Each structure stands twice: as C-alpha cells, then as structure tokens.
Amino acid sequence: MYRKSKVLLSIGILLVCASLMSATFAQVTMPRLNFRDRELANGLRVLTAEDHSSPTVAIQVFYKVGSKDDPEGRSGFAHLFEHMMFKSTKNMKDEMMDRLTEDVGGFNNASTADDFTNYYEVVPSNYLETLIWAEADRMGSLNVNEKNFKSERDVVKEEFRTRILAPPYGRFFYSIEKNSFTLHPYRRPGIGSIEDLDAATLDNVRSFFETFYRPDNATLIVVGDFDQKQLDGWIDKYFSRVPKPDRPLPRVTVKEPERNGEKRVNEYAPNVPLPAIALSYLTPAVKADDAYALRVAESILSSGESSRLYQSLVYRQQVAQEAFAQADLREDLGLFVLGAIMASDKKPQEAERSLLSELKRMQDEPVTAAELEKAKNQLLTNLIRERETNNGKADALGRAAVLLGDANRVNTDVARLQAVTAADVQRVMTKHFNDRNRVVITYQSDSIKPTQGTSGDVSISNSKIAGAKVIGISKGSEEQRTSK
Helix, strand or coil: CHHHHHHHHHHHHHHHHHHHHHHHHHCCCCCCCCCEEEECCCCCEEEEEECCCCCEEEEEEEECCCHHHCCCCCCCHHHHHHHHCCCCECCCCCCHHHHHHHCCCCEEEEEECCCCEEEEEEEEHHHHHHHHHHHHHHHHHECCCHHHHHHHHHHHHHHHHHHHHCCCCHHHHHHHHHHHCCCCHHHCCCCCCHHHHHHCCHHHHHHHHHHHCCHHHEEEEEEECCCHHHHHHHHHHHHCCCCCCCCCCCCCCCCCCCCCCCEEEEEEECCCCCCEEEEEEEECCCCCCCHHHHHHHHHHHHCCCCCHHHHHHHHHCCCEEEEEEEEECCCCCEEEEEEEEECCCCCHHHHHHHHHHHHHHHHHCCCCHHHHHHHHHHHHHHHHHHCCCHHHHHHHHHHHHHCCCCCCHHHHHHHHHHCCCHHHHHHHHHHHCCHHHEEEEEEEEHHHCCCCCCCCEEECCCCCCCCCCCCCCCCCCCEECCCC
16 A cells, blocks of 8 residues: 555656646747847848857858749759759869768758748858858859750659659648749749750849849848858958849749638549548638647647647548648648548548548647647747857748848747737638638549549649659658758
8 A cells, every 4th residue: 555655746746846847848938039230231131140169150142033933934954953953163163062072070951931042051160260251152153054964954854753753642732832832933833844854044143043043132130150241251252252142032922812612623643552642722822820829739730749730530530641731831822731641532522521620620729738738748849949059040040031031030930929819810710720721722633533533623744744843741841851
C-alpha cells in the first residue's frame, strides 16, 4: 500500500511538473534580435545583426521577385534565375560560389517563392568580405548569355520532369495551384513549364534580369560574427558600385476576385495508384491579423498522428492513407488546403464528407485547451529552433522585412502567436471556410476517365502541364535549388 502511494505521488508530481513546464513554455519570450537597418544610395536595404557566439556568419540576399512576377506566357523565369545566379559573372567562373563556400567548410543555396527569391551562404567569419564581394558581383555583372541560359533551362526542365511528371502525386499538387486562382498570377506555378521555357528567348531572359535583379529591389542581411564598422565599409565598397537602373520596377496589381460559389474540377492523370481529393479556400495574406490563427488551425488539423485529420480519416474511419491541411499564406492572399489520398477501395467522396465534417466541428465548437497548447507549442518550437543558427536568424529577418513589410516583426510575432485563443481559431474557420469559398479537386487515374469528358473534367497530360509548386503534405510553396 505504501509503495503504491509513493508511485501515485511520484506520478502526480511528474504530471504537475509537466503541466508547469508546458505552461511556462507557452509563455516563453525569445531574446530580442537587435539589428541595424540602413539603405545605400542605390536603394539596397541592409539589415545586420551581430552575434559572436560562433565564428561564423550568414549572408542572405532577398530579391523581391518571385514566381508571381514571371511574364505572362513565360512561367518559371524567377525559378530559372535561382539557378542562373550560380553561373559565371564578369569576375567569377561557373559554380565559383560553391568553391567560395563549400571549400572553406560552409554552404550555400537558394529558393524561389511566390513573392521573393533568396540566396544564402554560411561561412567562417574570416571569409565574410569575400562573400560580400561575390554577392555584389553577381548582382552587378551576371553573365546572362546563351550558354548559361540554355544549360540552366535544361536543368529546370529536368527538375520539372522529376518533381512533377515522375511522382504519382506531382500533378495532384500542381492541380491545386492551377485550379485555386482565376486571375492572380499565383495561378502560374513557380517551377515553370517546358513549353514556356522552350519559347523563351535570350532577350526575354535578359530583360527579366535587368528589371528585377538590382539593388533597389534587394535586401542584404548579414548575421553573425563581424565588426559592424568593418562590415559597413565592405558593403559600401562593393555594393555601392552596382548602379540603380533607370527602368521602373513593375509590381503585380491584379486582384483575385472573391469566390461566389463552389467550383468542382475532376483531374485525371497516368500513374495514380490511389485517388486523391483537395478542398481549397482563399484566405487573407500572410501579414493579416488572422494569419497565426490559421496556422494554429493548420497544426490542430494536420500536425502529427494526434491531429484531427489523422485520427479521423486515417485511424478511425480508415478512408485515407494520408490526410493533410496547409495554410499557404502569401503576400497578396493566402490559400488554405485540406486534402487526402485515399485508402484502398475508398472513393474521394468519402474523404470529402469526412473533411467537411472535421471542418464543421471546428466551426461549431472551440478546440480544446490541450489542442490549442500543443499547436502553439509546436509553432513556437519551430520559431525557437530557427533562431538557433545565424542563417535561421537571417532568414527570419529577411522574411519579416520583405514578406511582412516590417523587419521588427522578427521580434513581435512570438507574442502574436501566443495571443491566439480557441475563439480566434473558431472565428477564422467560420469566417473563411464556407461553400462559396470552396474549390473541390478530385484526382484519379486516366483508366477511369469517361470517354466523353463531362463538364468540369480536366485531364493533365505530360506535355501540357504548366509547372508546379508542391504545396501539399510536407512542402511549402517554395522551390529550392536542387542542382547547379
């Protein structure tokens, strides 16, 4: 009896401690990221933050040009330059950025999003001047010539084949993007299309580079082990040489119209082992007040095996082998997607009913305190982990400045997340998720496609796919350079 009481007491103490730790973590405050913000005469914005905890430095350059800025009929240009920026310049040979980083124990990469493209390097801090020079050099003197254009175009086309055409659900996630927007350039996938890339000329590509890759359309972020005065001198020395072009900076002004009724699309493709379904809803932009409530909702619905969609569709009902939700929030407007890949012998209509049932449950009653705390802790953990490295800090600072329009949100968004309540989650789910704002996309094998296509049916062929951003189960709407 005594031993049993001790065990129960120990368990009780552990549960109380766990509860206190969880509550404490939910209210944690991260150290403020102190940064300097200045602008050069040519328009380059410079954000710098000293951190001497390790002898390394992260350099990032955000260009405010993404796939939404691709010319009409020339999708994939922003993605193409993500690759071309690693080719030769006036003073560097092809792939020299790799030698300047990887050969000294560092790394580099780049990514293309809907609203921006960013390039980054992490190196030992004694190589900082070299990388400042290199970034300025490729901004000001990239060789946009026939050789580099054709070689990187072939790389992007092959990436399209391996990421979109080859995987059984590559076309599925592409179709979500294609069918969720009507007028806004977000309807054009970032990876580009083989047809558009083949139709592009060298003059097209040069014009795109000269229009967008310029100092007054860029933000340079440096975080790590450096002397501020010395760094300022290097930035002035190398980046001030890059002139500000005379041509204007075009911006996307197209507004996506509000949806006024449910739309249904049937997609068919080869190599589809099991059917899939997606429900997409337009939501406010990434900087909107509802953004974090939508992210919390995404986590409650889809993060881990304890999430609502997994427990309902995969574990209990067994209508799906995979169920997901994603809040893909962007500069102009967002897209929230719920979807599932069927279990054997199950039909998309079964999963649709289950997805709508889970959606209605979130609208009818507040999420539980435990669910809310778990979701906020997961998101907070991601923010904290990001701040553990210089590159993570630089990336967070760049996204706050370029995507959110306020660099200081790198310090205030933790409070925004922690302030989300169960009522906020219920409110945004009720406000944005209704029949008028829904697009339903089913994805099935060509083998069951009706001989005579019915109204709303759309087939995806190998030759006509316009490219894709894989926005589904585990990947956001950004393309990262996978080959050079």
